Amino acid sequence: MAEKKLADLSDQMRKIDIAMLSTHSKGGNIAGRPMSNNGEVEYDGTSYYFTYEDAHTVGEIEADPKVALAFMGEKGFAVAVEGQAKLSRDKAEMKEHWSPDLDKWFKDGIDTPDIVMIQVDATRVHYWDGEDEGEIKL
Structure with missing residues (x-):
């Protein structure tokens, strides 16, 4: 089968509600947690997630942005992404990537106190689709 392109993966990824985000913890261990995957967005190698300022995730990304x-x-069907994360506290940026589905976790939307947006820019994407597998380097 021919190698998939990022657009092909994007179509399949829309059906996935939760992504696992893994970071490096203080002790050097890997810490993972579920994050809402906005299926309405076309995946182009950049993902956006929201959390609270006091979450371990924020400090771990500040210490080591490789996620x-x-x-x-x-x-x-499965996708593994390696990438660089950055944090934003800019409300205008958050608004560009907000989905009404997020209101169930952040009752005041982007005005929720101490909200932080995590942007993950992929550097490598590996996929499995039944017996087909491949890699896309970005």
Whole structure:
């Protein structure tokens, strides 16, 4: 089968509700946590997630911005992303990437106190789709 392009993966990733975001903790261990994957957005190698300022995730990204994302779909479809994360506290940037579905976790939307946006820019994407697998370097 021909190598998939990022647009092909994007179509399949829309069906996945949760991504696992992994960071490096203070002790050098890997820490993972589920994050809402906005299925309405076309994946172009950059992902956006929201959290609170006091979450361990924020401090871990500040200490080491190299992160990983894992997406698990149906029928053996999975995507592993390596990337660089950066944090934003800019309300205008947050508004560009906000989805009404996030209101269930952040009752005041982007005006929720201590909200932080995590941007993950992929450097490598590996996928599995049944027996087909491949890698996209960005």
